[in-house]
Amino acid sequence: MSSAIAGALLQARERGLLQSTCFPRPAVDFPRKEEWGDLSSGVAMVVAKQENRSPLEVAQVIAEQLKTTCPLVKTVSVAPPGFLNVTLRPDCWFAVLEAIERMGDRYGHSDVGRGQRVLLEFVSANPTGPLHMGHGRGAALGEALARLLKSSGYAVDKEYYINDAGRQMKLLADSVYARYLAMHGRECVVPEDGYHGDYLKDLTQAVVQEQGDRLLTAGPEDARRTCGELAAQKLVREIREDLVRFGVEFETWYSEASLFSSGKIREALADLEQRGLVFAKDGATWFRSSQFQDEKDRVVCKQDGHYTYLASDIAYHFDKLRRGYDWLINVWGADHHGYVPRMQAAIQAFGHAKERLRVVLVQMVRLLRGGKTIEMSKRAGEFVTLRGVVDEVGADAAKFFFLMRRSDTHLEFDLELAKQQSAENPVYYVQYAHARLVSLFRTARDRGVPVPAVGEASLAALRQPEEIRLIKHLSGFPGMLEASARELAPHRITFYLQELAGLLHVFYYKHRVLPSQSDGVEDPECNDRETFDVSNESVRVSRTVTIARLVLLKQVQVILRNGLGLLGVTAPEKM
C-alpha cells in the first residue's frame, strides 16, 4: 500500500497536480478505530508542507489518484487534519486466509535473516546452586528468541556458558569440602561468604557416595579441588535437567574453565596486544577499552597473575566470532548492564562493529502468592527455584508469564494466578481458545461436516464484523513477528495471542458455526443467510456459512498454534 500511495503521488505530479520533485516514503499503518478504514497514512501532511498547501487539499489529490490506480482499494476518504483512510476490497482479506492455508506453520515466517548465523547465549548461571526465577525468565526469553529468530530466517545456535572458573567456584569447593569434613566428624567451618543452602547437603552426600572417606587422607588441596569439581558437575547436570523439564535445551554447553586449559585466553590477549590494545600498569595487565566507548580501561590480568572475569569473557567472545557467527546475542541480568560497553569494546577491538553483539537485559522477577510477595534471600540460600515453580504451575504457564512483559521491566509473577484455570489467567485464556477450536473440528467430523480447503469455500459469506476483525488480526501476524524479531521482544507475541483469543471467543459466542442438530435438514430459505434470534430460540446457519466459518477458524487455529509454538508453549488439543 505504501508503494501504491507513492505511485499515486508520482502520478499526481505527472498530471501537474503536485509540484515537489521528491516525496517521502509514505508511512502506512493500521488505524486505531475501525471507522477509519483498514489502513491509513499521514503522508499528505508531510507533503503539504513542501507543497505549501493545506494538508486536506493534498490528501484529496492523493485520494483521487489512488482510487483510479490501485485495484485493491475500495474507498479512500480524507479525514482532518489530513489523514488518508483506505478501505480495501474484501477479497484482500480473503487472500489472507489462502495465504495461511498455503503456508501453514510457516505463515508469518520470513527470510530477513538470510541464513545468517546467530549465537544466542542465555541463562549461563554459575554452577553454584539450582536455577531460580530470574534464570527462568532468561531461559524462557532465550528459547522464545531462538524460535522467533529462526522463524525470521536466521540460523540460531543456543549456548550455555558455564562459569566454572574463578572465585565463586572456589567458594563452592570450600563450602562442600567443609561439609565433607564435618560429615566425617572433623572440625571445620564453612566460609562465611560461601554457600549455605540446603542443597549443599545433597551435594556433599553425593561426594561422599562417590569418594567415601578417601578424601580425608588426600592432601587438602586435592580434596578441595575434587569436592569442587564433583559438586559443579552435579549442579550442571541438575541445571540441565531443570531446563529440560522447562522445555529449554541448548546446542552447546561452553565451559569457562576450558578457556584456561586450551590457552584461548592467552591467545585472545595476544591478539589484542598485537593490535596495541593491551598495556601494563601497576603490576597488572590492562585492556585499553577506553579507546572505544567504555569509560575507562579495564584490568584483564591481576597483580597476582590471575586473569579477571573480563579476560575469559573477551576470549569467549573472540571465540564466538571465530566460530563464524554473524551476530552474537546475550541475555543478561539487568544488573550486568554496566558490563555491556566493555564487552562491545572487546568486539570492536577485534575489528568488528559493536552492533554485532546485542545484549538483551532481563529485569528481576518479583514472586507473589495470592498478591503477597515471597521474600527471597540468596545469601541464606533461601530462594524459590525454577524447578519448584515449574512443578507447581507447569512449564507452559511459567513460560507464558515470563514472556508477558517487556524483558527490561520488573515482572510480577503470581503463583496463584498462574495456576488458576480461568479467564483471569492469560495462558489458559489463549490455550482454551485453541482447545475449543480443536473440539469444534472434532464435533464437525463426528457430525459428518467436512472442513474444506479455502478454495472450495465461498468466503464472501464472511461478512459479520466479528469475522472480518478476526481476519484482519490474522493479517497482522507477520508484521507483528517481524517487529518482535527486530526488537528482540517476544512479549509482543503474548499480547497478540491474547487479542486473537479474545476476538475468537467473541465471535464464537455470537455466531454459530455448525448447523444446529435439531435443524437436521438444510433449510433452503435460509441459504446464505444467518438468523440468530435468542428470543425465538432459532439458530440457523446455511451450509455456505458453515463452510466459510470452518475455513476461517482453521486458520485461526493455525495462528494460535504458531504463536504459542514460538513462545515454547504447547497448544493443547484438550484441557
Added chain:
RNA sequence: GCGCCUGUAGCUCAGUGGAUAGAGCACUGGCCUCCGGAGCCAGGUGCCGCAGGUUCAAAUCCUGCCAGGCGCGCCA
C-alpha cells in the same frame, strides 16, 4: 558524584512521531435446552512524573529537573 533502566487508569502493564491514549485484573450488574460458560455482554477511570524545546503533529525525539531500581572492583 557519574552512567544505564523505569515512571501511562485503583493494581499489573501495552502503546513502529499521528486522529478522542488502550488491554487485562479488580469492582458492579446481566447472559448457559444446541459447536467446550476455562466463555460472553454492559457499566468509568487518566495534568501519559514535572518543566521547557524540536515538529503541521510528541506518551513517543532533545534538554533540564523529580521519584524509584540497578550499576560504577586488580569480584563474578
